[in-house]
Amino acid sequence: xxxxxxxxxxxxxxxxxxxxxxxxxxxxxxxxxxxxxxxxxxxxxxxxxxxxxxxxxxxxxxxxxxxxxxxxxxxxxxxxxxxxxxxxxxxxxxxxxxxxxxxxxxxxxxxxxxxxxxxxxxxxxxxxxxxxxxxxxxxxxxxxxxxxxxxxxxxxxxxxxxxxxxxxxxxxxxxxxxxxxxxxxxxxxxxxxxxxxxxxxxxxxxxxxxxxxxxxxxxxxxxxxxxxxxxxxxxxxxxxxxxxxxxxxxxxxxxxxxxxxxxxxxxxxxxxxxxxxxxxxxxxxxxxxxxxxxxxxxxxxxxxxxxxxxxxxxxxxxxxxxxxxxxxxxxxxxxxxxxxxxxxxxxxxxx
Numbered sequence: 001x002x003x004x005x006x007x008x009x010x011x012x013x014x015x016x017x018x019x020x021x022x023x024x025x026x027x028x029x030x031x032x033x034x035x036x037x038x039x040x041x042x043x044x045x046x047x048x049x050x051x052x053x054x055x056x057x058x059x060x061x062x063x064x065x066x067x068x069x070x071x072x073x074x075x076x077x078x079x080x081x082x083x084x085x086x087x088x089x090x091x092x093x094x095x096x097x098x099x100x101x102x103x104x105x106x107x108x109x110x111x112x113x114x115x116x117x118x119x120x121x122x123x124x125x126x127x128x129x130x131x132x133x134x135x136x137x138x139x140x141x142x143x144x145x146x147x148x149x150x151x152x153x154x155x156x157x158x159x160x161x162x163x164x165x166x167x168x169x170x171x172x173x174x175x176x177x178x179x180x181x182x183x184x185x186x187x188x189x190x191x192x193x194x195x196x197x198x199x200x201x202x203x204x205x206x207x208x209x210x211x212x213x214x215x216x217x218x219x220x221x222x223x224x225x226x227x228x229x230x231x232x233x234x235x236x237x238x239x240x241x242x243x244x245x246x247x248x249x250x251x252x253x254x255x256x257x258x259x260x261x262x263x264x265x266x267x268x269x270x271x272x273x274x275x276x277x278x279x280x281x282x283x284x285x286x287x288x289x290x291x292x293x294x295x296x297x298x299x300x301x302x303x304x305x306x307x308x309x310x311x312x313x314x315x316x317x318x319x320x321x322x323x324x325x326x327x328x329x330x331x332x333x334x335x336x337x338x339x340x341x342x343x344x345x346x347x348x349x350x351x
Contacts (some may be wrong), residue, residue: 027052029108030077031062034155036117036148043120043137047145048097050104050114051156052084053077063101067306067321068299070098071105079113079157085348086149086159088142089116092170092299093204093238096124099299100169106337112344113156115149117141122171122208135184135208136219138175142166143226150228163348165231167340169298171208173237173257177276180232180251181225182243186217189242200266201238208239229253231347233340235298236260240272248279254347255280258298258336261291262324288339290332292325297332 030053036045048063055077064070087107089100097116104114118124119138121131131137150159168176178184186209193202209220221244233256257277259269269289277287290297302321311318323329 027054027080028059028077029053029071029073029105030055030079030156031073031075032077032155034148036144043131043134043141045117045120045141045144046125047115047117047148048101048104049116049149049156050108052080052082052108052111052113054080063098063300065098067302067310068098069102069301069303071101073105079153081157083158083160084111084113085163085165085344086113086115086146087165087167087344088145089114090138090142090166090168090172090175091116091119091123092168092172093122093208094124094127095122095170095172095299100167100172102300102333103167103337103340106333106341110341110344113149113159115145115156117145119172119175129207132207133209133216134219136178136216136223138171139179139223139226142175142179143228146226146228161228162351163230164228165233165344165348166229167233167235168237169235170238170295173234173273174239176229176232177234177237177240177243177248177251177255178223179226179229180253180255181223181247182251182276183223183247184220184239184242185244186220186242188244189239192241196241196271198266200264201272204239209242225251225253231255231344233343234258234273234276235336236267236269236273236293236295237276238267238272240276243276243279245279248276249281251280252284254343255285256340256343257285257287258293259287259289260293260295260297260324261289262294264295264319267295286343290335292323292327293332293336294319294322294324296320297323297329298336301329301333 059072166176259273307318307321
């Protein structure tokens, strides 16, 4: 849950789409960024969009920085004019849309429109403490993105409203579970931190679950599901044990819950992702633990020397480039992407 690609397969290389046909040979990954204004002026959202595009312009690298690899996409490309399912992505604590850039490319190759906001207060580019403490707003951020993309086809193309999913990593995983209807009880979380002290997650409580005023607690305990979201995927979420078992059991949409088999220290998958999956309905929830994955294995691929570069700048954060076994991150991404693609195809079937 600290600061947070595989070389993606371009659309049109013979990948089966969700409708069972081959992607068009001239389609590419389109990419653009936009900003959604908040009426109050307090929570404007910066949003990245990836989408199927038919464009003859050359692709460029997007989402790259000195430490992480990006993907190839055509900036500002026109959407292809077809109707597509939508996936919204939610980044982890201190991260950004770039963290799941690799997965966005994979999903566009399968015919999805993908949209990801930078969550104010908990993104690399905005660490405002007041916004960070409004944890319940993260799910609302995703709903606002769905509002925008489904009502304005000029952004990323036409959306099939009955085929919308949400995917999140770390605190983003928490966010998509909340978006599906889970409710969070700060008092329950406090008790759990007393009984099972966990510096990595409990240490964030003073920032994310404050002020512990009655109004804040009430907002967390009464978060509502977005009925448009038909499936969710969580990638090694944290802060899980504050969710009430009753609200988790009431979630009706299909859920694919991933856990990282290698604990980075104080974030054991069985007590976080495992807790969520165990308390969800068995007929709709699937729990998968990737044995050689660490928490940050679900983020983009690191460049050579990136761990040392990050460690020199922020001691301790070089761990974001470490995985838990002999496989490289690219192989882990391939396994995860294949499972997500199959899960979404089953959960959001084409009509």
